Amino acid sequence: MIFNERKTCEVCSSQSSKKLVELPYESKELETFIVKYYENRIPTSLLAGQKMILNQCQDCGFVWQVHTLTEKYATELYSAWIDPAKSLEKSLNHNRNYYKSLLDDVFFVSTLFDKKPKQIKVLDFGLGWGNWSSAAISMGMDVFGFELSAEKIEYTRKKGIKVISDLNEYESYFDYVHAEQVLEHLDHPFEAMTVIEKIVKPGGLIRISVPNFPNYSINNESYKAKHDALHPLEHINTFQKKNLHLMAKRLKLEKMGFSQFLKNLMKNPKYCSLFFRKYMGAQLSNSILLKKN
Incomplete structure (x- = not known):
C-alpha cells in the first residue's frame, strides 16, 4: 500500500x-x-x-x-x-538579501522577550538544512531543532544545532517555536500543533507559516x-x-496582533522600520504569531 x-x-x-x-x-x-x-x-x-x-x-x-x-x-x-544533494545545494545558494532577512527575523524574535538572547530557548520545528537555526545561533540564542530526515539531522548537528528526537521530553520548555513551511507537509497538522503547544512555556510564542x-x-x-x-x-x-x-x-492560543508589535516598537523605537516590515509581512503572508497563556 x-x-x-x-x-x-x-x-x-x-x-x-x-x-x-x-x-x-x-x-x-x-x-x-x-x-x-x-x-x-x-x-x-x-x-x-x-x-x-x-x-x-x-x-x-x-x-x-x-x-x-x-x-x-x-x-x-x-x-x-x-535529491538530498540538490536540496542542500539549493539551500546554500541564496543571495545576501535572503540571509539578511533571516538575521532580521531572529533579531526581531529576540526583541519579543525581556531576556538576554542566550536565555531564549528556541526550537526550529522542521529545521531542514538549518539556515534559520544558524542565524538564531549567531544571535546568541539557545537553539534546538526537530527534523525527520537523517541526512539533514547529521548535517545540522555538525553546524552546532542541538537536534532532538523526542519532543515529549520537552514539555513547557521552549520560549519560541519556529514552524516555517512545515504544516502543509504533515498528515495530521492539528496533532502537530497540539505537540507544539505542549512544549512551549506559558508566555512563550509560536510562529506558524505556510x-x-x-x-x-x-x-x-x-x-x-x-x-x-x-x-x-x-x-x-x-x-x-x-x-x-x-x-x-x-x-486556546492567543493571536499576537498590532498591539504586541506596537509594544515592542515602543521598547525599541530605533528599529521602527524593521517592526513595520515584520508586521506588514505577517498581514500579507499566510503566517501567524501565537502566544501561550
Missing part, C-alpha cells in the same frame, strides 16, 4: 466535505509534472491506478489531499525522490500541477489564514 486515506478535516474534524479535484496520477497533467520535477526518481508503477483527490471542508474551508504517502514512502520522498492559499478557483479544469500550495504528494494541506486561527483557537 502506497497511500493512507484522510476523510476527515484535519483542522476542525468535520466529516462534511466536497471534492474539488480528482485526477489519475497517470493523467498527462500529473505524470508530466512528477516525472520532470522528481527527475524520474519516482517509479511510475508505484502511482499506477492511483488518483490525486483534493477535498474541501464544508465547514472551515480547509483543502487537503485525501491520499497521502504511507510512512515508508514519505521517507522515500524526502530522503531519495527529492504557503499562501491559491487565488483561483480549485477544480479539475483550473488545476495545474506545479510547485505551489497544491504541490502533488508534498503539500498535502492547503490552509487559509482562518484555518490557522481556528487551530490556534482550539488550543
Whole structure:
C-alpha cells in the first residue's frame, strides 16, 4: 500500500466535505509534472491506478489531499525522490538579501522577550538544512531543532544545532517555536500543533507559516500541477489564514496582533522600520504569531 486515506478535516474534524479535484496520477497533467520535477526518481508503477483527490471542508474551508504517502514512502520522498544533494545545494545558494532577512527575523524574535538572547530557548520545528537555526545561533540564542530526515539531522548537528528526537521530553520548555513551511507537509497538522503547544512555556510564542492559499478557483479544469500550495504528494494541506486561527483557537492560543508589535516598537523605537516590515509581512503572508497563556 502506497497511500493512507484522510476523510476527515484535519483542522476542525468535520466529516462534511466536497471534492474539488480528482485526477489519475497517470493523467498527462500529473505524470508530466512528477516525472520532470522528481527527475524520474519516482517509479511510475508505484502511482499506477492511483488518483490525486483534493477535498474541501464544508465547514472551515480547509483543502487537503485525501491520499497521502504511507510512512515508508514519505521517507522515500524526502530522503531519495527529492535529491538530498540538490536540496542542500539549493539551500546554500541564496543571495545576501535572503540571509539578511533571516538575521532580521531572529533579531526581531529576540526583541519579543525581556531576556538576554542566550536565555531564549528556541526550537526550529522542521529545521531542514538549518539556515534559520544558524542565524538564531549567531544571535546568541539557545537553539534546538526537530527534523525527520537523517541526512539533514547529521548535517545540522555538525553546524552546532542541538537536534532532538523526542519532543515529549520537552514539555513547557521552549520560549519560541519556529514552524516555517512545515504544516502543509504533515498528515495530521492539528496533532502537530497540539505537540507544539505542549512544549512551549506559558508566555512563550509560536510562529506558524505556510504557503499562501491559491487565488483561483480549485477544480479539475483550473488545476495545474506545479510547485505551489497544491504541490502533488508534498503539500498535502492547503490552509487559509482562518484555518490557522481556528487551530490556534482550539488550543486556546492567543493571536499576537498590532498591539504586541506596537509594544515592542515602543521598547525599541530605533528599529521602527524593521517592526513595520515584520508586521506588514505577517498581514500579507499566510503566517501567524501565537502566544501561550
